[in-house]
Amino acid sequence: MDYQVRISxxxxxxxxxxxxxxxxxxxxxxxxxxxxxxxxxxxxYDIGNLDLDNASEFIVMAATLLEIKSKMLLxxxxxxxxxxxxxxxxxxxxxxxxxIEYKKYKDISMILKPMEEKRINVVxxxxxxxxxxxxxKLLLNITLEDIKEAFNExxxxxxxxxxxxxxxxxxxxxxxxxxxxxxxxxxxxxRCNKNTVFSELITGSKxxxxxxxxxxxxxxxxxxxxxxxxxxxxxxxxxxxxx
Amino acid sequence: MDNDLQTYKQISMADDGKEFDxxxxxxxxxxxxxxxxxxxxxxxxxxxxxxxxxxVKKILDEMIVxxxxxxxxxxxxxxxxxxxxxxxxEHIEYIRKLLNPQSKQSLSRAALETIAIIAYxxxxxxxxxxSIRGVKSDRVIRNLIEKRLVTDVGRLDAPGxxxxxxxxxxxxxxxxLKDLSELPKVEDLEI
Numbered sequence: 001m002d003y004q005v006r007i008s009x010x011x012x013x014x015x016x017x018x019x020x021x022x023x024x025x026x027x028x029x030x031x032x033x034x035x036x037x038x039x040x041x042x043x044x045y046d047i048g049n050l051d052l053d054n055a056s057e058f059i060v061m062a063a064t065l066l067e068i069k070s071k072m073l074l075x076x077x078x079x080x081x082x083x084x085x086x087x088x089x090x091x092x093x094x095x096x097x098x099x100i101e102y103k104k105y106k107d108i109s110m111i112l113k114p115m116e117e118k119r120i121n122v123v124x125x126x127x128x129x130x131x132x133x134x135x136x137k138l139l140l141n142i143t144l145e146d147i148k149e150a151f152n153e154x155x156x157x158x159x160x161x162x163x164x165x166x167x168x169x170x171x172x173x174x175x176x177x178x179x180x181x182x183x184x185x186x187x188x189x190x191r192c193n194k195n196t197v198f199s200e201l202i203t204g205s206k207x208x209x210x211x212x213x214x215x216x217x218x219x220x221x222x223x224x225x226x227x228x229x230x231x232x233x234x235x236x237x238x239x240x241x242x243x
Numbered sequence: 244m245d246n247d248l249q250t251y252k253q254i255s256m257a258d259d260g261k262e263f264d265x266x267x268x269x270x271x272x273x274x275x276x277x278x279x280x281x282x283x284x285x286x287x288x289x290x291x292x293x294x295x296x297x298x299v300k301k302i303l304d305e306m307i308v309x310x311x312x313x314x315x316x317x318x319x320x321x322x323x324x325x326x327x328x329x330x331x332x333e334h335i336e337y338i339r340k341l342l343n344p345q346s347k348q349s350l351s352r353a354a355l356e357t358i359a360i361i362a363y364x365x366x367x368x369x370x371x372x373x374s375i376r377g378v379k380s381d382r383v384i385r386n387l388i389e390k391r392l393v394t395d396v397g398r399l400d401a402p403g404x405x406x407x408x409x410x411x412x413x414x415x416x417x418x419x420l421k422d423l424s425e426l427p428k429v430e431d432l433e434i
Binding site for chain 1: 277279280281318320327328329330331332335338342344347349350352353355356358359360362363374375376377378379416417418419420427429
């Protein structure tokens with residue numbers, strides 16, 4: 001269905017509705033609601049299969065159209081024979097108002113476009129930063145040799161630093177902890193000490209990471225019902241007991 | 244009688260002097276605009292030259308016409324009482340050969356619609372914009388804010404205190420408007 005390709009060209013439900021109105025040359029002030037609802041539904045029939053950001057808005061509009069259509073089918077209230085009030089009661093009125101307002105801004109945007117085009121190719125010069133350049137006394141007696149030497153120093157130092165860092169990296173790798181390891185640690189600790197507190201478990205911890213792993217291990221042991229925990233106060237130390 | 248002669252001499256000299264002055268002033272302003280690069284306000288120029296602001300504005304507006312009439316490669320643009328030099332859009336191909344300036348992307352349909360709403364209804368909430376367009380405009384609005392064409396100008400005194408949006412100076416410059424009163428009149432549009 002070629003409708004599939006086209007619906008993504010529409011900015012939203014109003015856009016589509018307007019297209020239908022213009023295409024079928026409908027009078028916007030007296031829209032044949034059944035007709036436009038049918039056409040609209042045909043267009044969005046397959047919308048579920050398209051990856052559209054605005055799909056939900058299209059569907060809401062479909063529901064709105066159906067509601068209006070059903071309202072139009074209801075018999076008119078016999079008590080309101082007044083011409084003026086029957087205008088207000090027109091179920092299409094609100095939609096028409098919205099369509100007209102939408103069209104207004106769509107037209108304005110068409111006027112703005114050439115205005116944008118006229119200015120978009122204008123090039124401006126950025127502000128010049130005019131420094132008062134004073135004679136730089138620092139570089140007066142430096143020779144090329146000096147610069148070469150200085151560079152070599154830096155390069156040498158950099159090479160040294162790099163090898164130190166690499167050594168450090170390896171050390172860190174060996175410190176990795178796992179939750180399983182910590183579970184075993186806590187089990188062992190609790191087996192020896194019957195009860196303990198969390199702060200004791202983390203006294204040897206080298207970093208935040210290790211503390212977190214210890215905490216996770218504790219949670220796992222709680223889940224396995226090997227320990228129970230208790231806190232005396234909010235954010236107080238966690239008392240751990242063997243089950 | 245002597246007094247009158249004196250006064251007459253003064254006035255006639257002042258007139259000549261003034262004509263010479265205006266050329267010189269225009270020349271100086273041209274230099275200022277060039278050196279600045281960035282937009283200069285009437286106030287800035289008035290301070291530097293020690294000339295009345297209304298005089299400065301008159302001279303600048305004359306200069307804009309001069310530059311157009313003489314087909315100068317530089318145009319002086321005006322927005323929000325600020326003035327700036329820029330190239331002519333018709334020369335962009337040549338300038339590209341020289342500079343390779345980034346091709347600026349023009350605004351999408353959605354962005355143009357959205358900014359039209361903001362321009363005419365400001366200050367306006369995001370929700371009002373959504374309601375008129377019939378779709379959610381979050382992303383478009385964020386894009387316009389990033390481009391500095393739109394900014395928040397306060398909050399509406401209503402539940403949730405939603406942010407109110409309005410256009411910026413940059414918006415005027417972008418669309419070639421001197422100020423908001425130059426926005427195309429809505430009555431001229433036909434449905």
